[in-house]
Amino acid sequence: MKKILILPGLVLLSLGFLHADDASYDGLDTSLSNLARTSDAQSRSICPENPTGEKGNAAKAIHGAGEGAARELGQGWKISPCFSVKAHTTLTMADIDGSGQIQQIWMTPAPLDKTRFFIIRMYWDGETDPSVECPLADFFCTAWGQFKQINSLPVCVNPGSAFNCYWPMPFRKHCKITLENLDDSDMTIFYQINYVQTKVPDDAAYFHAQFRRENPVKTKGLYTILDGVKGKGQYVGTYIAYGVHNRGWWGEGEAKFYIDGDTDFPTIASTGTEDYFCGSYDFDTNGQYTDFSSPYSGFSVIRPDGHYESQTRFNLYRWHIRDPIRFTSDLKVTIQDLGWQSGGRYLQQQGDMASVAFWYQTEPHQKFPPLPSHDELELH
Numbered sequence: 001m002k003k004i005l006i007l008p009g010l011v012l013l014s015l016g017f018l019h020a021d022d023a024s025y026d027g028l029d030t031s032l033s034n035l036a037r038t039s040d041a042q043s044r045s046i047c048p049e050n051p052t053g054e055k056g057n058a059a060k061a062i063h064g065a066g067e068g069a070a071r072e073l074g075q076g077w078k079i080s081p082c083f084s085v086k087a088h089t090t091l092t093m094a095d096i097d098g099s100g101q102i103q104q105i106w107m108t109p110a111p112l113d114k115t116r117f118f119i120i121r122m123y124w125d126g127e128t129d130p131s132v133e134c135p136l137a138d139f140f141c142t143a144w145g146q147f148k149q150i151n152s153l154p155v156c157v158n159p160g161s162a163f164n165c166y167w168p169m170p171f172r173k174h175c176k177i178t179l180e181n182l183d184d185s186d187m188t189i190f191y192q193i194n195y196v197q198t199k200v201p202d203d204a205a206y207f208h209a210q211f212r213r214e215n216p217v218k219t220k221g222l223y224t225i226l227d228g229v230k231g232k233g234q235y236v237g238t239y240i241a242y243g244v245h246n247r248g249w250w251g252e253g254e255a256k257f258y259i260d261g262d263t264d265f266p267t268i269a270s271t272g273t274e275d276y277f278c279g280s281y282d283f284d285t286n287g288q289y290t291d292f293s294s295p296y297s298g299f300s301v302i303r304p305d306g307h308y309e310s311q312t313r314f315n316l317y318r319w320h321i322r323d324p325i326r327f328t329s330d331l332k333v334t335i336q337d338l339g340w341q342s343g344g345r346y347l348q349q350q351g352d353m354a355s356v357a358f359w360y361q362t363e364p365h366q367k368f369p370p371l372p373s374h375d376e377l378e379l380h
Contacts, residue, residue: 027198028101028168041198046094047191048080053096065188082190085118085181093191094177100197102169102177107191109136112161113145116377117183122169123176124206129367134211135377136179138356140165141298141317143241145379148300151293154237154319167236167358169207170200182374205233205360213354213372215380216245217337221253221348226357228369229331233361234324238276238333242314243352246339249282252346253336260329268325273335274299277316296321319358333357352380 025034027041042055048065050058061067064080085091094102109115115137122132137143140163141155150157156164169175175195181187210226217223225238235257244250251273256266270276274283278297283289291300302313325331341347371377 026201027196028170028201030103039198041100041196044096044100044195044197046096046193046195048083049078053094053193053195082188085179085187085189087181087184087186090178090180091189092176092178093189094175094193094195096171096175096195097173098197099172099200100175100195101171101200102175102193102195103166104194105163105165105191106194107136107163107189108161109163109190110161110188112142112147114183114185114187115145116143116379117181117374118187118189119180119182119371121178121180122207122209123174123178124169124171124363125173127363129365131206131363131365132209133368133371134209134356136163138211138239138241138354139163139209141239141315141356143239143315143354143379144302144313146302148291148302148315149293150298150317151295152298152317152319153295153321155317167207170204171206172200182377205362206365208357208359208361208365210357210368211354211371212357212369213352213376215243215352215354215376216350217353218350220350221337222334223253223337223353223355224332224334225255225355226331226333226359228366229327229359229361230329230366231361231363232328233331233359234326235320235331235333235357235359236324237317237319237321237356237358239315239317239356239358240335241354242316243311244314244339244349245351246347246349248340250337250339250349250351251282252340253338255335256333257325258332258334259325259327260331262332273316273338276335277318295319331359 025037025039027039044053046053059076061080062075065082066078070077070079109118116135118136120134120136120139121130123130140157141150142157154167253273255270255276257268259267279299283299289301297318300315304310337349337351339347339349
């Protein structure tokens with residue numbers, strides 16, 4: 001029998017390599033399993049108390065919305081908790097140089113019922129066309145101007161109007177985030193953008209979110225969530241705000257993913273709207289719609305109040321976190337607007353459909369379709 005000689009030096013060398021690998025943790029992709037690991041990443045935060053995110057620069061304001069309340073206490077006592085965004089102006093919320101990743105965004109906009117008119121945009125690495133362009137309400141899955149609690153992994157909406165986002169958003173050279181107020185009245189925004197300065201992996205793609213709305217749906221029975229994507233990446237989520245224009249059950253439509261050259265037929269198709277959003281049988285229990293909010297999907301109902309809020313409307317979200325839709329060259333996403341009519345026949349509907357598509361891809365990205373006008377964004 002042959003003897004195997006193990007040299008102590010080689011064992012130590014191997015252990016040394018393992019230790020070196022462990023020490024190279026970049027501070028990204030945090031979870032309970034790696035929270036104990038140290039990193040050279042540097043934590044930073046931007047808010048009205050520290051608009052630049054500079055180290056040691058928070059809570060230094062001497063003028064701001066809270067200076068009257070703090071007049072007896074002075075600097076360091078909540079002088080600048082929020083900003084006012086004047087009508088038809090844009091606030092630059094973040095302007096960050098270097099390499100890093102947005103890890104969490106919290107904000108509270110006011111008034112809540114006008115958040116369709118507040119447009120968030122995100123630009124990565126000096127691009128001129130935004131990778132994110134979306135009404136604030138829809139980006140946080142709350143399009144109908146009413147509070148609905150959301151308990152999902154990447155998006156949480158908490159009482160009373162707290163919008164939270166945990167989508168990881170890497171950048172290599174620069175990050176810029178703006179908020180435009182399209183309304184005729186001023187708005188108030190409380191916000192905090194938490195990020196880390198660190199090296200970003202070479203294979204990390206850029207976060208994108210695109211809003212669309214058709215009221216009514218232009219092509220009978222068919223709504224396009226996303227089209228014209230060119231590049232390599234993965235589709236990670238869908239939000240739809242749906243207003244039904246017909247009686248009866250409205251959600252028989254299939255979601256379809258046309259991947260890498262698909263034309264007439266997609267590679268992936270769901271079996272129905274409620275099925276794609278991880279529900280079943282009309283979201284119905286005991287003859288009623290049933291709201292739910294879970295880590296990966298959710299559904300909520302805006303019910304009529306017997307007065308001016310005369311229509312039943314719906315919020316639906318579906319996150320492809322455990323099952324991202326991967327593409328290497330191009331992607332198109334559609335959903336059918338499909339209900340029922342007499343004789344057990346499908347009905348091609350033309351409802352009020354607004355959506356946000358969430359995905360990651362390599363840059364450059366294709367320019368987005370024009371954002372709908374103020375009147376086209378308005379809730380009816």
